[in-house]
Amino acid sequence: MNYEDNPKSIKYYVKKYLLQHPNDFKDKIVVDLPAGNGVTSRIAQSIGAQVYPFDLFPEYFDVEGLNCKRVNINEKVELSDSFADWIICQEGIEHFTDQFHALREFSRVLKTGGRMIITTPNYSNLRSRLSYFLSECERYNKIMPPNEMDSVWMSQQHITNEIYFGHIFLIGIQKLRTLAALAGFKIVDIVFTRSRPTSTLLLPFFYPFIYLSTYLNYRRNMRKNKDYDLQTKTSIYKEQFKLATSLNTLLDSHLFVIFEKEKSHSEVSGYLKSKHKEFGVT
Numbered sequence: 001m002n003y004e005d006n007p008k009s010i011k012y013y014v015k016k017y018l019l020q021h022p023n024d025f026k027d028k029i030v031v032d033l034p035a036g037n038g039v040t041s042r043i044a045q046s047i048g049a050q051v052y053p054f055d056l057f058p059e060y061f062d063v064e065g066l067n068c069k070r071v072n073i074n075e076k077v078e079l080s081d082s083f084a085d086w087i088i089c090q091e092g093i094e095h096f097t098d099q100f101h102a103l104r105e106f107s108r109v110l111k112t113g114g115r116m117i118i119t120t121p122n123y124s125n126l127r128s129r130l131s132y133f134l135s136e137c138e139r140y141n142k143i144m145p146p147n148e149m150d151s152v153w154m155s156q157q158h159i160t161n162e163i164y165f166g167h168i169f170l171i172g173i174q175k176l177r178t179l180a181a182l183a184g185f186k187i188v189d190i191v192f193t194r195s196r197p198t199s200t201l202l203l204p205f206f207y208p209f210i211y212l213s214t215y216l217n218y219r220r221n222m223r224k225n226k227d228y229d230l231q232t233k234t235s236i237y238k239e240q241f242k243l244a245t246s247l248n249t250l251l252d253s254h255l256f257v258i259f260e261k262e263k264s265h266s267e268v269s270g271y272l273k274s275k276h277k278e279f280g281v282t
Contacts, residue, residue, distance in 0.1 A: 002039075003039065004039050004043070007194065008194070010090065010091060010254050010256070011039055011040065013191065013193045013194075013254070014090055014117070014256075015039075015040070017117070018043050018044055022048065024086075025044055025047050025049040026047060026048035026049065027048055027049075028049050028050065028085035028086055029049075029084045029085050029086070030044045030050065030051050030052070030084065030085065030086040030088060031053075031079065031083075031086070032044065032052070032054070032088045033053070033054040033073065033077070033087065033089060034054070034055045034089070034091075035054060035055045035061055035068050036055060036061070036091075037060050037061060037062055038053060038061045038062055038063035038066065038068065040088055041053040041061075041066055042063045042066075044088070045063070045065075045066065052069075052084070053066055053069070054069050054071040054077060055068055055070070055071065056072060056160065056162055056164055057070075057154060057156070057159065057160075072160070072162050073096055073098075073101075073102045073105065074096070074097060074102075074162070076105065077105055077109055079109045080109075081109070082108075082109075082110070082111045082112065083109050084109050084111065085110075085111060085115070086110075086114060086116070087106050087109065087110055087114070087115075087116040087117070088116075088117045089116065089117065089118045089119075090117070090118075090119045091119055091120060091121075093118055093120050093169070093171060093176070094120045094121060094168075094169050094170045094171060095153075095164060095165050095167070095168075095169065096169060099169060100179050103179050103180055103182075103183035103185070104183045106183070107183040107184045107261055107264060107265050108264075108265070112261055112262070112263065112264075113260065113261065114261050115259065115261070116185065116258070116261070117258055117259075118180075118256075118257050118259065119256045120171060120176070120254065121170060121253070122172075122173075122249070122253055122254050122255045123138070123170040123171060123172040124173045124174070124250070124255070125196055125199045125249070125251060126196075126199040126202040126203060126250050126251070127196045127199040127202070128170075130198075138167055138170060146166065151167070152164075152165065153165060173190075173249050173255055173257075174240060174243060174244065176255065177240070177243065184261055184263045184264050184267065185260065185261055185262065186259065187239075187257060187258070188258050188260045189257075190246075190255070190257050191256040191257075193256055194253050195251040195252060195253065196251060196252070199251045200251055203247075203251065207250070210245065214245055215241070215245075218237050221233075221237060222234070222237060227273050227275070228273070
């Protein structure tokens with residue numbers, strides 16, 4: 001069975017989403033990065049999208065009629081500003097050494113109002129949290145924590161001096177939301193894929209504590225933070241509260257998040273306030 005037709009693979013859910021929303025992609029410019037072997041690029045092209053695939057190792061890309069270009073996301077994607085309508089980053093961000101730079105680059109390439117799909121193993125579900133607590137790795141008793149042997153997935157120095165790392169940079173929903181917001185994005189949807197049986201078993205035991213502690217922390221910070229107005233605090237903290245207590249977040253095997261670009265990174269920077277004293281302030 002192909003990965004795209006296997007319900008245990010994230011490719012299955014990305015394919016399902018694309019085929020359920022063909023009008024959102026028809027005649028749109030879609031950047032697929034990392035493109036891998038090209039499964040998602042092929043599906044997007046089949047529903048009428050104009051696809052631009054990129055990957056650190058385009059040698060693995062195999063879709064007739066499409067040219068995958070080499071890109072190092074830590075540098076710059078060779079596309080003009082506000083070029084794309086969609087960006088698909090499938091199972092990529094957990095490999096990026098500088099995730100904030102990658103999101104800012106995605107924001108630069110994407111049109112205002114354009115959308116971005118990010119999928120990544122869900123480091124916020126209960127199974128992953130327990131595994132990290134017990135062994136500081138994503139799968140307890142199956143793999144070792146990240147290390148310099150198992151976590152170097154590709155190193156081909158004759159092709160590029162960039163290393164393709166494994167899951168060293170796994171990211172949870174809260175950090176992903178924050179980095180994306182700082183790059184100019186907002187979450188518009190989170191697509192549920194499939195639940196983890198272990199997370200489902202853990203839910204009745206841990207959920208009351210998660211909900212209560214999250215609520216108390218939310219109320220405490222609403223009172224404490226004086227730097228921002230009530231509307232701003234409520235908007236940000238309430239979204240974080242909902243993400244932290246969402247059953248989808250706690251149970252889903254993957255994060256499948258749809259973002260929309262609201263503004264540029266530079267526009268976001270203009271609204272930020274320093275948490276610590278400014279230089280020269282006593």
